[in-house]
Amino acid sequence: MSKAAERLKEYGIKPSVQRVAIMEYLLNHKNHPTVDMIHHELSERIETLSKTTIYNTLKLFAEAGAILTLNIDENTTRYDGDTSQHAHFKCCGCGNIFDIRLKNEELESINFESTSGFEITEKELYLKGLCPECKNQ
Amino acid sequence: MSKAAERLKEYGIKPSVQRVAIMEYLLNHKNHPTVDMIHHELSERIETLSKTTIYNTLKLFAEAGAILTLNIDENTTRYDGDTSQHAHFKCCGCGNIFDIRLKNEELESINFESTSGFEITEKELYLKGLCPECKNQ
DNA sequence: TACAAATATGTAATGAGTACAATTTTATAA
DNA sequence: TTATAAAATTGTACTCATTACATATTTGTA
Numbered sequence: 001m002s003k004a005a006e007r008l009k010e011y012g013i014k015p016s017v018q019r020v021a022i023m024e025y026l027l028n029h030k031n032h033p034t035v036d037m038i039h040h041e042l043s044e045r046i047e048t049l050s051k052t053t054i055y056n057t058l059k060l061f062a063e064a065g066a067i068l069t070l071n072i073d074e075n076t077t078r079y080d081g082d083t084s085q086h087a088h089f090k091c092c093g094c095g096n097i098f099d100i101r102l103k104n105e106e107l108e109s110i111n112f113e114s115t116s117g118f119e120i121t122e123k124e125l126y127l128k129g130l131c132p133e134c135k136n137q
Numbered sequence: 138m139s140k141a142a143e144r145l146k147e148y149g150i151k152p153s154v155q156r157v158a159i160m161e162y163l164l165n166h167k168n169h170p171t172v173d174m175i176h177h178e179l180s181e182r183i184e185t186l187s188k189t190t191i192y193n194t195l196k197l198f199a200e201a202g203a204i205l206t207l208n209i210d211e212n213t214t215r216y217d218g219d220t221s222q223h224a225h226f227k228c229c230g231c232g233n234i235f236d237i238r239l240k241n242e243e244l245e246s247i248n249f250e251s252t253s254g255f256e257i258t259e260k261e262l263y264l265k266g267l268c269p270e271c272k273n274q
Numbered sequence: 275t276a277c278a279a280a281t282a283t284g285t286a287a288t289g290a291g292t293a294c295a296a297t298t299t300t301a302t303a304a
Numbered sequence: 305t306t307a308t309a310a311a312a313t314t315g316t317a318c319t320c321a322t323t324a325c326a327t328a329t330t331t332g333t334a
Contacts, residue, residue: 016312050314055291071208071263076290089255101250110247110262113238117269118226125247126261132254153281187283192322213321
């Protein structure tokens with residue numbers, strides 16, 4: 001079984017050609033794609049693949065916790081198949097989004113002054129600025 | 138001079154009735170409003186105030202660094218007149234957005250494994266979950 | 275007062291995302 | 305295998321936040 005299919009099983013999601021293809025794309029591409037990017041790429045292989053299916057599928061994945069939904073981009077939602085702890089960096093020059101690895105438990109250890117009573121289920125750290133390439137131009 | 142007008146001056150923004158009113162709203166409301174919320178509230182006082190003006194003005198403020206633009210909400214942009222360091226919490230129950238104070242320099246002290254060459258100009262920490270009120274229901 | 279530059283406004287257009295009805299695929303049972 | 309129900313996919317129409325743009329108003333200045 002492919003890694004993508006395994007991952008779906010792991011999260012209790014029934015596999016289908018479309019679902020496996022979408023998960024596969026997310027696992028093999030670290031570019032934090034938009035729906036359009038996924039559709040453009042996959043519709044070459046799966047000619048009838050509709051954007052609605054991609055939207056539905058990504059929502060299904062995200063609600064199951066199998067992928068991350070990123071709102072770092074102002075215009076459009078981005079998706080990430082890597083659910084391990086890390087931050088995201090958006091370059092204001094080229095627009096690309098980079099993974100920023102954190103040392104172990106770095107986000108867990110942040111000290112808040114006032115979260116008593118709040119139940120935190122999700123933490124996202126977004127950074128912006130210039131990537132190394134854009135910085136040297 | 139009002140606090141709002143002072144703030145505009147501080148960031149090199151020429152004041153106008155509309156600009157002062159919008160900044161005033163942001164300084165007096167900690168609800169991280171949307172454009173619609175600002176428009177709904179202010180158009181009672183300034184009858185001709187258009188949404189386009191609010192969009193333009195908020196963009197102007199944000200680019201000058203006088204306010205923050207938040208993408209914590211999936212559907213719509215929220216704005217924050219408090220530019221001091223703090224995180225944001227969105228309650229999945231009521232949808233409200235809360236300020237979460239951080240201890241001094243907490244965000245600065247996060248250790249990244251791999252930011253060499255990146256120029257970071259902005260950091261946003263978004264939390265999600267349930268607020269105290271929604272948790273008890 | 276006259277004129278130019280800066281602001282503000284209203285309408286039309288864009289485009290991401292969703293609702294929904296129709297179609298296709300999959301699973302199940304006789 | 306066949307019939308049938310449930311699940312998944314698809315395409316179209318729609319919503320709604322945001323932007324583009326042309327026009328109108330206000331402000332600053334000579």
